[in-house]
Amino acid sequence: MTETTQMRTSPSGGGDAPRSPEFRLAMDALQGLRQDLFHDAFAYRPLPLMTMDGPLTRRLPDRLRSYAARLPHAVVVGAALIALFGGSVASGALGGPAALLSGLACAVPVLATLVRPVGAFWMSMAATPVVAVLLGEFGEWPWLPGPFICHLTVLVIVAIRTRPRTAAWMWTLTGAYALLVETLFGDGEYNTSAPMLFLSALALLVVAVRHVRREAQQEVTAQQTVTAHERSRRTLLEERTTIARELHDVVAHHMSVVAIQAEAAPYRVEDPPPELERAFATIRENAVAALTELRRVLGVVRAEDYEAPDAPQPTLADLDALLANVRDAGLSVEKAVTGAVRELPPGVELSAYRIVQEALSNTLRHAPGATARVEVSYVLGGLGLRIVNGPIPELTLVKPSPGAGHGVTGMRERVSMLNGEMTAGPTDDGGYEVAVFLPVTAPTEGEA
Template sequence: MSDPMKTARAAAPTETALGFSVLSTVRQDLFAGAFAPRPLPPRAEPRADGPLRRLPAGIRRRVRWAPHTVVGVAAVFAFLVGLAKGVQFHSLYALVTFTLCCVTTVPIALILIRPVGAYWISYASVLLSLVYDDQWAALALLCHLMVMVLVVLRTRPRLAVEMWAVTFISGALLLALAPGTTGNELPQFAAGSAVVLVAAGAVRAWREERRTVVATQTVKEQERAQRTVLEERAVIARELHDVVAHHMSVIAIQAEAAPYRVRSTPPELATSFTTIRENAVAALAELRRILGVVRSGDSDPFADAAPEAPQPTLADLDTLIESMGATGLKAQAVVTGAVRPLPQGVELSAYRLVQEALSNVLRHAPGACARVEIAYVLGGLGLRIVNGSPDRPATPSPGAGHGVLGMRERVQVLGGEMTAGPDGDGGYEVAAFLPVDMPASAAPAVGGGPADKDGKEATA
């Protein structure tokens, strides 16, 4: 059985500590650095594609200062109302009224620079108005409520409770200690201001929560984009391994067979061929090891459904378009320039770019037609995939936009350039250029071959 007295003694320090904690929080919020400058920064400039996109750019930039303008207008309006309640300025009473009007309304504008300091100045004006005049007390309390609401919106929700308690508890004590003091409307005003401050605190809490959610979503989106890039790099590494490994294997085989094709091979030449073969085999092993590190998340980095299947090239473009046509996408391919064999890496990347672009059309532009343009030019290969506007809304895709990241990664690996975005007619356009270093003997003659005249078209 526990002793009730011991329980009470054990609870007493806890309650005392709680009280000191509350006082420490109030001191930190309302007293520590109360008049330190905390200027209100302008709002972020509205986006060009936002709700204000139809306004001129100059007006959109000035919208950033809208909160400052509203607070300034409110301060001027309150000052004019205070002057209207004054009397002739040539009397001493009018001078006191003018001074009290400034003390009452200036804190509204001061919130833009020193919010907590503005509260204390407004609080002092309320105490003065309770002693000065009952009619003036009503205006002072209204201005003070405006100051408290703006301070809550600028700082944190808990200040609503702290400022309300300091203002009206001290006001009630003043009325009790000085019976002749005005302020008969203080109790009713306290109840009404509590409701307003609770609403302001709720709005501030909602804004903070929304800002936190937006920041979290932004971080998640960045992380997902980074994962997409890394996954695409792993796929590119796997595909480039197949291309590079083929050439290295040919080098190794040719270096091993070369000494047997020459009679009386000099020892120095045989040694050179042996060195070439050993380096080629070592390069293959190193390439495989590095690729295994890149794809370390797989149990077997080199395992797939059909390991013996060759990588696709632009020669398989007709098959790709036919398969897209079976899913309902009407696509057309147009090839211009002198068709020539390209490095396997370029062929593979070009095929993947077209494949991803057409897949994006299926996902994001249902019912739209697509056109694939491939141009064999001096120095490289040009690609352009454009689609029209969709005829129905697209189903939301959780990975929207990440396919473009993968395409950019492929183009950058080859040292090319790529652009992607709306084409201005309700459709979307992807354009890329993949550079190819060609020997002078392989360069096509000016004017091109037969494909320059007729081209090649495939429709599905």
């Protein structure tokens, strides 16, 4: 506490003396003023074309879009013509070089906002006394009609093109200029400072609200994009975890069989050599070690509320029971099997069953009342699946209840795990089709 007190009461002339919050706030404000209105004030910053992704511009024909993209430029040119009229005609000078120069002095700053927005602000400030000198009218200080239109237009355009802090600095300098001119040259009868400050404050407030709203929309859009990406990634990881849990039983069964056969093999041979016994013992040890690691992996991917299934993992032999369950839920589904039915690897059987199950669940959710068809094709190189449903009936009383949209993701993960192929999409009649091919390598004679 003592050291802190001494440091705060150190002489102000010291180089390491702490600054007060007010001093730092003032320095930050001056730094912002310098950065916004003085640093590269006349830098070349052309006005970009208008985007064509709005609700109205999106409906325009292609031929008109190129013209509609330049609508902001046309608006600025129109405002410059109004300022030209105000500077040359509305001020009372109906002709002559003075009126022309006055109109140009009011129009040029407005046009300059197209390429040098901050510089246009300083040009409009300079145009105010220039027009007064050219027209010889000092009664309506500090803004005559032409400079009034010019400066107000420039303030709004520059505020739209920059940020709210820049708009606040421009309004502050405008008020300081008005106060200075009225104090030095005003006659007290009539001045345009109050209308200018009121109208410009109102316009800049609207522009600032527009900026804040647009930034908020952009931030919300960015957050929604990140959230959707994270949700998709989390869904993918959840699907892979589910697949790993289901395949654990299949792999564990095979490793258990390997361990048992390796243990029993030496007893089937009379007087086996020691090398053979050691080889089978090594096989059994590796199988048991693999089972232990599988249990550890399952423990990592298992959720807190996960319960190991009591029944074995389903196969295509259980497909009829699945279809009967779906029919009880109100879905009319038929099954067709082609090719020579044979036993497939357990991973293929399980993945095929889950794909059919998920496809029929999607039909129940998205197309209630529709009919479905499941085709299972045993071909030479693997297994083909096709699950297709018709459109939603017009007279159905049940409304679709879309889920989270993760079903297709899970099916693709299962197909990708087996190096298969899958297509999913709407049909011509308004239904939906899922087509899958799961390759199965034919066992060689030695493996058989």
